[in-house]
Amino acid sequence: xxxxxxxxxxxxxxxxxxxxxxxxxxxxxxxxxxxxxxxxxxxxxxxxxxxxxxxxxxxxxxxxxxxxxxxxxxxxxxxxxxxxxxxxxxxxxxxxxxxxxxxxxxxxxxxxxxxxxxxxxxxxxxxxxxxxxxxxxxxxxxxxxxxxxxxxxxxxxxxxxxxxxxxxxxxxxxxxxxxxxxxxxxxxxxxxxxxxxxxxxxxxxxxxxxxxxxxxxxx
Amino acid sequence: xxxxxxxxxxxxxxxxxxxxxxxxxxxxxxxxxxxxxxxxxxxxxxxxxxxxxxxxxxxxxxxxxxxxxxxxxxxxxxxxxxxxxxxxxxxxxxxxxxxxxxxxxxxxxxxxxxxxxxxxxxxxxxxxxxxxxxxxxxxxxxxxxxxxxxxxxxxxxxxxxxxxxxxxxxxxxxxxxxxxxxxxxxxxxxxxxxxxxxxxxxxxxxx
Numbered sequence: 001x002x003x004x005x006x007x008x009x010x011x012x013x014x015x016x017x018x019x020x021x022x023x024x025x026x027x028x029x030x031x032x033x034x035x036x037x038x039x040x041x042x043x044x045x046x047x048x049x050x051x052x053x054x055x056x057x058x059x060x061x062x063x064x065x066x067x068x069x070x071x072x073x074x075x076x077x078x079x080x081x082x083x084x085x086x087x088x089x090x091x092x093x094x095x096x097x098x099x100x101x102x103x104x105x106x107x108x109x110x111x112x113x114x115x116x117x118x119x120x121x122x123x124x125x126x127x128x129x130x131x132x133x134x135x136x137x138x139x140x141x142x143x144x145x146x147x148x149x150x151x152x153x154x155x156x157x158x159x160x161x162x163x164x165x166x167x168x169x170x171x172x173x174x175x176x177x178x179x180x181x182x183x184x185x186x187x188x189x190x191x192x193x194x195x196x197x198x199x200x201x202x203x204x205x206x207x208x209x210x211x212x213x214x215x216x217x218x219x
Numbered sequence: 220x221x222x223x224x225x226x227x228x229x230x231x232x233x234x235x236x237x238x239x240x241x242x243x244x245x246x247x248x249x250x251x252x253x254x255x256x257x258x259x260x261x262x263x264x265x266x267x268x269x270x271x272x273x274x275x276x277x278x279x280x281x282x283x284x285x286x287x288x289x290x291x292x293x294x295x296x297x298x299x300x301x302x303x304x305x306x307x308x309x310x311x312x313x314x315x316x317x318x319x320x321x322x323x324x325x326x327x328x329x330x331x332x333x334x335x336x337x338x339x340x341x342x343x344x345x346x347x348x349x350x351x352x353x354x355x356x357x358x359x360x361x362x363x364x365x366x367x368x369x370x371x372x373x374x375x376x377x378x379x380x381x382x383x384x385x386x387x388x389x390x391x392x393x394x395x396x397x398x399x400x401x402x403x404x405x406x407x408x409x410x411x412x413x414x415x416x417x418x419x420x421x422x423x424x425x426x
Contacts, residue, residue, distance in 0.1 A: 008325035008376065010349040016361045018341045018413070024263050026340070029234035034262065034337070035255025036241050043249060052327055068328060068343040073237055086243055094239035096246035109253035116261060119304040119333075122380050150378045152325050154352065167308075169380055186379050197353055204371045207352050210379030 001053075001146055004060035008154040009197070033069040037076050042115060043103035045083040048122075049176035053148040054078045124183035126168030131213055132187060136162040139219040140189070140211065148176035151215045155207075159219050160191040163208060171212055184213040267336035268407035270301045271384055274334060275410065276401035278311070279389040289313065292384065296334060306333020306382055312375060313386045314412075319370055320385045321359070321412035323351035324377040331382035335407055342411065352376060362413040385409065387416040 007013075025031050041051065054075035056063075063071060080086040084101035107115060132138060142157035143149075150172050168183040175181050193205030244250040274296055278285040288295040292309040296302075309331060312320040324330065325348050330338040341347050350358050355372045359365070366372065375383045387409040393401060404421075408414035 005326055007345055007348040008352045010345070013345040013349050016341050016344075016346045016350070016358055018339070018362060018408075022339050022341075024337050027231070027234065029231070029237045031259040031263070032241055032255060033237050035258045036237065036244065036250065038258050039250040039254050040244060042254075055327065064345065068340070070233060073233075073240065077240065080240075080244075085247070085249055086240075090243050091239070094235075094242065096243045100247040100249060103249055106249060106251060107254045108251050109257045112254050112257040112261070116258070117303040119302065119307040121307040123308060150326060152376065152378060154325075155376075166379075166381065169308075186381070188381075190373075202354070202356060202372065204369070205355065205374065206371070207374045207376060209376045210381050212379070 001056065001148065002144055002153060003056040004058065004063035005052075005056035006153050008152045030069045033073050037072045039107050040076055040080065040085075042105065042107035043085070044105055045085070045101070045103060046079050047170075047175055048120065049148060049170070049172040050178070051075065051079065052172070053176040054082075056148070122170040123167040124170055124181060126183050126185055130165050130185045130187075132162045132165065132185075132216065132218075134162055134164060137219040138162055138187075138189060138216045141215055141217065145173065147173065149173050151211060152209065154196055155189075155191065155209050155211075158191050158195050160189040160195065160208075162187050163190045164188040166210070169212070171214070173212075173214075186210050186212055187216065189216065262332075262337050266301075266303075266332065268334075268405075268410065269402070270299075270336075271331070271334035271407070271410045272402040272405035273299060273398070274301070274311075274384065275386050275405045275416075276398040278386055279393075279401055280398050285313075285386075288386070296384075301333045303333050305329070306331050308381050309334070309384060310381050311384045311386050312373070314388045314415075316388075317371055319366055319372050319412065320383075321351060321355050321372060321374045322377065322383040322385060323348060323374060325349070325352055326376075326378060329377035329380075329382065331384055333382075334384055335410060339407070359413060362408065364414055385412040387414075390416050390418050392419045 055071050058074055087098040089097050139159050140156055166186040169186045170181040171184050188208050189211045190206050190208040193201040196207060245252050278288050288311045292311040296309050314320055328338055328343040352374050355374055404417040406414055409416050
């Protein structure tokens with residue numbers, strides 16, 4: 001979707017303002033927000049693509065006025081309601097009122113180190129051979145899907161070069177919507193700055209994205 | 220420190236909202252609050268940029284390791300026991316005399332947690348995510364880094380599940396240094412690409 005998250009090349013947000021000796025957390029609630037997000041995700045009811053789509057589906061005004069942990073929590077409430085774990089009444093009351101769906105698992109403290117160390121690999125076998133090889137000229141699709149996609153707007157309809165062929169990976173555009181993993185080959189595609197930004201582009205700039213095979217056509 | 224004081228009180232509506240959510244999920248038996256404590260402790264005290272700095276220092280010291288890191292960063296990094304969430308599929312990109320590398324996630328906040336820990340706020344915020352791909356030199360200037368005009372800049376937008384670690388160039392004047400000492404020259408920002416490795420005379424300054 002052409003959501004508020006798709007920020008590459010947008011203007012007007014001001015300086016980056018890096019903070020010297022920045023702490024990992026700026027308030028105690030951010031620690032709990034990280035942990036609640038990860039432990040709730042560990043129930044196994046949704047995948048990372050559905051989480052990302054819930055975050056980017058916030059209203060743009062809400063997205064831009066929220067810190068990243070706030071975005072996480074707002075999206076988490078959506079996911080918990082969608083999957084039957086909390087109700088609007090629960091949230092309004094700040095207490096457990098309605099019965100919850102049964103999670104696939106509950107992450108216990110003693111299992112956290114193993115679960116974090118394992119992570120969630122999303123490489124998958126792909127039955128077909130890769131359509132492209134390193135050095136191939138490609139053009140990214142020009143599309144505007146209303147659902148989740150990982151092809152940023154600035155890189156649509158652009159000519160680039162395949163730099164690397166990676167493994168097969170879960171396809172987020174379907175996986176975010178419960179339509180299956182449908183793994184595809186992923187490629188690093190590199191573009192000249194001028195192809196993307198046109199007139200006035202930094203002549204020393206190249207930009208790469210990692211693109212699923214169906215985002216690409218031969219050029 | 221000034222930013223670390225406790226905002227978690229009834230006057231902060233968002234703190235109350237998070238606390239309510241944790242309470243609801245705990246009372247329904249869906250989460251274990253002790254698991255949250257372990258997660259927070261892991262990312263606050265155990266996993267951070269020291270991991271990545273050790274990878275870089277080893278690559279500077281050991282050409283065979285550097286070659287492995289180039290070809291198969293996931294395995295090379297795993298050999299130092301840095302694995303797991305948001306580091307499942309790693310790629311190391313090496314700065315050279317010709318090219319400077321910069322990593323961003325324009326679409327969300329993808330970041331190599333296993334080697335750098337949790338991302339800083341600026342990495343996740345719109346100013347950096349919007350400008351890194353169109354005006355990387357301007358962004359780097361804000362970090363106090365002015366690159367020579369002829370230096371090529373390669374921006375890696377982390378749009379899939381590959382996570383990028385920049386290997387900065389080894390500073391001169393460090394011949395014979397141990398890996399431990401070299402690692403002190405490698406800041407978090409140098410491994411994102413918003414800084415270079417520290418010069419030997421700067422060693423000891425904070426990131």
